[in-house]
Amino acid sequence: MARYLLRRLMFMFISLFLIVSATFFLMKAIPGDPFTSEKSVPKEILESMKEHYGLNDPLHIQYVKYLGSVATWDLGPSFKYKARTVNDIINDGFPVSFTLGLSALLIAVSFGLVLGVIAALYHNKWQDYTAMVIAVLGISVPSFILATFLQYVFAMKLGWFPVARWGTLQQVVLPAFALSALPMAFIARLTRSNMLEVLAQDYIKTAKSKGMSKFTTTYRHALRNALMPVITYLGPLSASILTGTFVIERIFGIPGLGSHFVTSIGNRDYTVIMGTTVFYSIILLFMILLVDLAYGIIDPRIKLSGKGK
Template identity: 45%
Template sequence: MLKYILKRIGFMIVTLFVITVTTFYLMHTVPGDPLGKMAQRNLPPQVRANFEAKYGLNEPVHKQLFMFLKNFFTDGDLGESIIYPGMKVTSTIKKNAPISAKIGFSSLVVGVFIGILFGIIAALNRNRWPDYVIIFLAIVGVTVPSFVLAPLLQYVFSVKLKLLPAYGWGSKLSWVLPMIALSFGTIATYARYMRSSVLEVINSDYILTAEAKGVSYGGVIRKHVLRNAIIPSLTILGGQISGIFAGSFVIEKIFSIPGLGFYLVKSVSDMDFPMIVGTTVFFGFLFLVAQLVVDILYGIVDPRIKLSED
């Protein structure tokens, strides 16, 4: 296990380097002016030249990349925002990522737990009313986007019932509505995956053998069905862990939450090169770590899966 983890960490470093280089070069192929918004302020030529020198925009791309990598590996510095002079990318990530993580992680935990539970209930009650209800909810959860569900939640629980705040951040209840809006789609996804997986596993020969040996119904479900049926659901977990930061931008916007997703999307539209590279490296790192965690969970959930060099 240790050798496998060390090997994967080595691959993660190489992959992260490739992501950084690719993102860096792709940014410079996009037409546009990184100092475009500053140019709207009618900057004098000398001031513009100073900004270009400060951010290294007057240097060839390979030199800009070398300086970025040097600052990153020596000081952990991801650069300074062009649109917000003086704002360090690293400081922005440290400040805003925990906010996105609190909403995203809580919604992911709730969504995965309820989704798996619903999927099991639907599969064990196939072609009966619990199955029909859960399938209907799953279809609604997949088809109704979060930016449609969020205003409906605000209208019902904030305007009509006056139970929860409609927007803002800071109070204990301010994250409840965003969490519900984000978790609804996750519930639907895992309910569908788990239902199909349980139905496939429950008809397997080893399940019939366990029943023939006298294992109780609860024991069959707990020891044999769940551990095997949950593996396909773990596969999609890695991408969703990293997506809790980048994928919550719309919800953060609707509920006026100062999360990291706002800076990610805005940096792309503003061509804020340092912020684009910094957030991309951060999200890439999260995705790679999440995939490693999922692979390790495979071995924990199903001992037949061995993590080795082979």
């Protein structure tokens, strides 16, 4: 296990280095600079600002400096937010996105597994058809349309929840459900297809012939073996959903990391774009590692080792 973790951490650092390098050079390849839109500022002041932020340094010097700042987790100042650093923006925005994402993730996993199991247990019956209709709607309807629909019905017409903003438990409900619809639908379909395959196995038939109850057979034998593809999907899903979904945060006026990322693109705030991309990559790599470790917990037959088998 120790050798496996060491090897995975080494690959994570290599992947992160490549991501940081690619992000840096892609940002530098974009025409213009963060001060391109500042038409009313005198040229002398613009040159002074570029010199202050090191934008006049040779490209390789900027690259080495940026690698050093990332290594010390100093992602630099924001070009557009006065007196704020990228670290400040991440520290302020990520807890909000994490709260929203965790709520949406819990909804997606809970409802997705329940719908998938029900659809598999009652295959080709009305329960199956109902669950799959819900899943198809979750996949087909774009998140921004669903978010607008939820706002119109449950906030404007019924008045049960606030239309937007952030800060109270009620303000979490609508964006969390809007954010969870798509992953919930995928989890339901994955669970259903794998449950149907597992339920057809001989050991499930043997368990039923021994007089085990339907709940015991489903929970102890079928569901556990059907979870592997779902666990695989949860890795990148958790990373994206916990760092914030840009569209949902913009629609509901949530001050999360996603809204800062969208704003930074429009403002050409390169340090914020690169910093949030690096932060997202770290979360993604970490979640993929957790998924690999979860394989050994879900299925004891999978042995983690450093031999690469």
